[in-house]
Amino acid sequence: MINEIMKMRDSLLAQINAQFDLLIARLENPHENGEPIALEQTLPLTIAPRTFIKTKPTAVLFGSERVDVKTWREVYKVILKRCNADPKYHEGLMYLRNKTAGKVRIYLSDSPDGMTRPLKIDDNLFAECHYGTETLIHILCKRILDCIGFDYSGISVVLKRN
Numbered sequence: 001m002i003n004e005i006m007k008m009r010d011s012l013l014a015q016i017n018a019q020f021d022l023l024i025a026r027l028e029n030p031h032e033n034g035e036p037i038a039l040e041q042t043l044p045l046t047i048a049p050r051t052f053i054k055t056k057p058t059a060v061l062f063g064s065e066r067v068d069v070k071t072w073r074e075v076y077k078v079i080l081k082r083c084n085a086d087p088k089y090h091e092g093l094m095y096l097r098n099k100t101a102g103k104v105r106i107y108l109s110d111s112p113d114g115m116t117r118p119l120k121i122d123d124n125l126f127a128e129c130h131y132g133t134e135t136l137i138h139i140l141c142k143r144i145l146d147c148i149g150f151d152y153s154g155i156s157v158v159l160k161r162n
Contacts, residue, residue, distance in 0.1 A: 011047045044160045045155040049137035059158040092148030
């Protein structure tokens with residue numbers, strides 16, 4: 001119970017800090033030629049998935065390492081590939097294949113057959129990514145990474161803000 005409260009507190013603080021960072025950035029960089037300057041905002045992956053709705057990712061941060069992305073599908077792929085690169089977590093992902101399922105679709109599979117938008121992670125490891133942003137992040141964190149014990153608390157997503 002205390003762990004849940006701590007996670008909720010961290011999530012709320014991250015949201016508040018992100019909003020204040022955005023306000024400060026807007027004050028420091030006023031609009032040029034009547035058009036807003038694109039700003040970047042960084043949010044931890046541990047934040048509530050609904051926070052990412054109607055946002056556009058520009059990068060994934062693994063600590064201080066930045067990996068540029070353009071879509072949520074790429075975010076999903078980059079994080080799963082990073083996780084899969086560790087033999088311990090690779091084994092866990094392989095174990096989850098064809099077992100972790102939603103209402104209609106399998107999240108991870110050994111083949112792309114039956115998937116609407118399969119994403120190849122590795123040989124014999126495909127992920128379904130035909131979901132909206134909130135659901136995609138929820139599945140990634142809660143249904144896959146938590147199940148194999150992968151710590152994603154050091155991963156953040158950089159978002160483009162106007």
